[in-house]
Amino acid sequence: MTASLLEVTDLDVIYPGGRGRKPFHALRSVSLDIRPGETVGLVGESGSGKTTLGRAVLGLAPVGGGSIRFDGRDISHLSRRERRTLAGDIQVVFQDPYSSLNPSMTIEQILAEPLTANGVEGRAARNKVKDLLDKVRLPTDAAGRLPKEFSGGQRQRIAIARALALDPRLIVADEAVSALDLSTQARVLDLFVEIQEATGVAYLFVTHDLSVVRHVSHRVAVLYRGEIVEQGDVAQVTGAPEHPYTQRLFMAAPVPDPDRQERRRAERLRMIEQQREQAEQAGAGGV
Template identity: 70%
Template structure:
């Protein structure tokens, strides 16, 4: 049984100008995420991948279709129901600094959702120590402010905050795109380690096929609001079937100049054939 089921999802945004018609950005997308699974959602800017994640979180209204979590529909859920679901569905955003309150210590940032959900101050402090250890931060990090950390460390704080209520699903919205390559690799490894330890599922949004290859079990590819390819991560990220996915793969740079030149030529051929 799936943990998350998205069926024929449609999202429209208001058009520009007076009497402008709404613009549909998702055209009936269907996908699922199993318990403990990572589904990589990949596509270029404007493809609608982030909109899917925000629709799951209830941050954008839907114009059609259904989103079900653990069998219950999220469409039209009341604010009270959404607050209850916050324990099970969490998010890690792209920018680890703007997503953290700069005036709060890390300890307070991590304890806040626990206290809101009824934990005692003592239990919250204990959970904070466990979370900091889980994401590889020192115990004294709880007394420091977000600005005192590097970008990678701040993203570890954001991951710890998402883990605080022990969720079953985390929506990861481009969580490593603002980090340098070496830090990206360490944070991705952290995501994998946490999933193995906790069994949490990820809906992992990214524009980079190499990133989703590292972390995903399955990959879904979006192009202009349509799902064009889905399948096992190894296949989709190394030998994709759809021309758009092939272009995404060939657009990724490689360090070898000869291979890069060959990729450019292959990409040109794919573009001419599509």
Template identity: 65%
Template sequence: MTNALLDISGLQVTFPGRGLRRRPHQALHGVSLSVSAGETLGLVGESGSGKTTIGRAVLGLVRPSGGRITFDGDDITHVTGARRRALARDIQVVFQDPYSSLNPSLTIGDILGEPLVVQGATRTDAGARIAALLDQVGLPANSVARLPREFSGGQRQRVAIARALAPRPRLIVCDEPVSALDLSTQRRVLDLLVDIQQGTDVAYLFISHDLSVIRHVSHRVAVLHDGDIVESSPAATVTTTPEHPYTRRLLLAAPVADPAAQQRRREERRRLAEQEDMIAT
């Protein structure tokens, strides 16, 4: 995509094998994708498909074995140290588990203030920014003096989102950010992310195993299967009329209340799995 904020070209990631006789495992086989400012690209696939590895490579948490990652035109494939820390201003992350991603011994005010202090904000400026962040994610102003354990799962994820927004990033990697929440809370957090994007023009690389979640927030969708993109199209196309058997199987994975319909879906998934095997061979 021309003038992409994030551009990934031919990305390969190989993990070393464990034990004396284990062979290295290639998690990504040459993935290419891009994300523009203000856009959400959804990455969807089952566990082990490679979607989280892409996010971790963008964040510098895994080292690519091939390919190139550029952000705003700069090559960040192998940057480390001070350059990687500087990138944190522009690239942030929201993890799956909102509790383990927050320091339980710090108040919400300290959690949100930490990235601002690192950037050199004064106490007054940091306090004003924290108040604005809490309002932006729908939390009361008195949250600053409370600890993460005093909040529900959905509220803790709002804190995590506020922390990611604190340095005013241009891209947020959302790694299964609602999978640990109940369905009603998921919807509220997803709506919040959409509202934030409309107000800030931040881009999301949104990672999930759930196509219904991906449909709610994404402009485009890339489907990952065994380290390769098997389908990439506008979200409305991928989530309603997918072309690849694997994508259709993902759609059928969502449970339904009717036992007879559920049985038909299982049989269709089995047929599609056999079709995938035929394509692979």
């Protein structure tokens, strides 16, 4: 079996409270791994901790326990200077394509910025920008235009191109298609898959949407209140989920048939009520 590229082991993330508030335990004993060229989907509702895990991998969240290892190296507590040395290996695509690009810079300047910071200049940088635009299926003349001249889907393609500039080995995609309409989502997800097949890059794909997970992931981890409650092969987890929370997520996913959607909604409400009753009975039994 291929050695893991990213290993998260028993990870705790604790945010300090301050002003009389208690510290917030955002993640508890979270463990997962990603192999080279693999996509692991990290799914959960808002507040589950999935974005926090992505931020911890990027060095943007405080690690209170456990470890994060990249290619065998512990990166849990790197300094800012040490973290910069990882920029070529770990990149990110954020959720909002409208705010993640500098509106005053041309696309060529946006894509050349990480190259220049790493010593690539002149003709080599221009050629790399052309190659990046080709990778994300944008015309060469896009280089001289501003972000405001592009649609949301096109801007997200530009953000993906920027993430690819330094040929990373891992990209954290944080709700990277949730701000797009469904048809644009599908095209951008296809692009992620194409790029992975061409480059071998690995993805940690953070999302609340199980349909997105099914589209791009090899394996899935489900987060609930800061803990992983289920993980495994994408077909197993999304096709026959075992944990009640994963089942509820599946029932909440929209389907095009209104009658089927209504039945799923009713089943989800029934499951929530049943689980509430079970929790109350367990609480009463412990008194």
